Amino acid sequence: MTTTPQQAASARGLTKTYGQGDTQVHALRGIDLDLPRRGFTAIMGPSGSGKSTLMHCLAGLDQPSGGTVTVAGTDLGTLDGDALTIFRREHVGFVFQSFNLLPMLTAGENIVLPLELGGGRIDDAARERARMLADVLGVADRLGHRPAELSGGQQQRVAIARALITQPDLLFADEPTGNLDSTASAEVLDHLRRSAREFGQTVVMVTHERDAAAYADCVITMQDGRIV
Numbered sequence: 001m002t003t004t005p006q007q008a009a010s011a012r013g014l015t016k017t018y019g020q021g022d023t024q025v026h027a028l029r030g031i032d033l034d035l036p037r038r039g040f041t042a043i044m045g046p047s048g049s050g051k052s053t054l055m056h057c058l059a060g061l062d063q064p065s066g067g068t069v070t071v072a073g074t075d076l077g078t079l080d081g082d083a084l085t086i087f088r089r090e091h092v093g094f095v096f097q098s099f100n101l102l103p104m105l106t107a108g109e110n111i112v113l114p115l116e117l118g119g120g121r122i123d124d125a126a127r128e129r130a131r132m133l134a135d136v137l138g139v140a141d142r143l144g145h146r147p148a149e150l151s152g153g154q155q156q157r158v159a160i161a162r163a164l165i166t167q168p169d170l171l172f173a174d175e176p177t178g179n180l181d182s183t184a185s186a187e188v189l190d191h192l193r194r195s196a197r198e199f200g201q202t203v204v205m206v207t208h209e210r211d212a213a214a215y216a217d218c219v220i221t222m223q224d225g226r227i228v
């Protein structure tokens, strides 16, 4: 199966079962989903409904029990471990609740880190993109600071710039405002929305917060392993 150009990713008949016998948990019970390019999609639902499992399967971090996931035209089921790692590095970006910046590196060094890990050279174009992202995300005057010297909201905006530096087909944000106050949350959500609108990124956010989901173009609600 191939994705049409309008879709950054799709899932068909996606299932995920953990454990066996009495302890079996059906975390995903047959998910069909299309994530349009340039869209900002929020995934909501009660605890245990399968949000993280769905995100991990879409990101190639977890292997589904059944069904297919296609990202940027590639069926992830056809990739083995190493190929999947390379695919994720080239096509997927992540933003986490806990920021996950490296404490010994400056904000600027954190932003370009994915390029270095990918074996790429930090050339003028990469430096220019890092500067542009830092500018748009409002952290341009903080590039020489270490994470401990930044507010939570600034750290998360640096983390978004880091996730966008490789121009991923899909940006996943897992509870990105979970550790932020309401002002910083609003800024981060606004920047995620702008990432979709202005940079044409496809953004998928898992959140418990209705206010956060309201920033998205589309809200998917999960319950008991299904989209409802």
Ligand SMILES: Nc1ncnc2c1ncn2[C@@H]1O[C@H](COP(=O)(O)OP(=O)(O)OP(=O)(O)O)[C@@H](O)[C@H]1O
Residues within 6 Å of the ligand: 018, 019, 025, 026, 027, 045, 046, 047, 048, 049, 050, 051, 052, 053, 054
């Ligand atoms: N590694 C695992 N082994 C066994 N069961 C698991 C595993 N990971 C998740 N589950 C179970 O799968 C179901 C879905 O979990 P998942 O983490 O996807 O839900 P969630 O909607 O993201 O929940 P939360 O909002 O609490 O993070 C839950 O019943 C959970 O206990």
